[in-house]
Amino acid sequence: MTRLVAVLLAAGLVAVWAFLAAACAGVLARMDGATYAAAVTRAAAAFAAVLTLCAVVAGVLSQLL
Template sequence: MSEVAAVLLIAMLVLVLAVLGAAGAGKLARLDGASYPTALRQAAAAFAAVIMLAAAVAAAAGEVCC
């Protein structure tokens, strides 16, 4: 597998996981009784947190591997 294909595959996997995490956070917020804007804000925060965590792991792996 080429490096470009591997990077694209990993990027798509991270995006799918971020969307799933955001959807779960929004659903849990709504089940807890939060309003729609509050649930959307919590979902956006969860999405950003997953993306930031993936970036941090990628940066750390880049320092260790290369």
């Protein structure tokens, strides 16, 4: 049960960080003068990048531990 709770908390934390990075990327894009469509595209790319990076790190750590 403890391992399940730790995995769920880690997944929630990753999701929060991904949303935060996406929001920051979108706001910075709008401040730079990008259109709404371009800002959403940049936010989506940042969201996907954070999730991909976390998946890669989890994969490496799972092989090491």
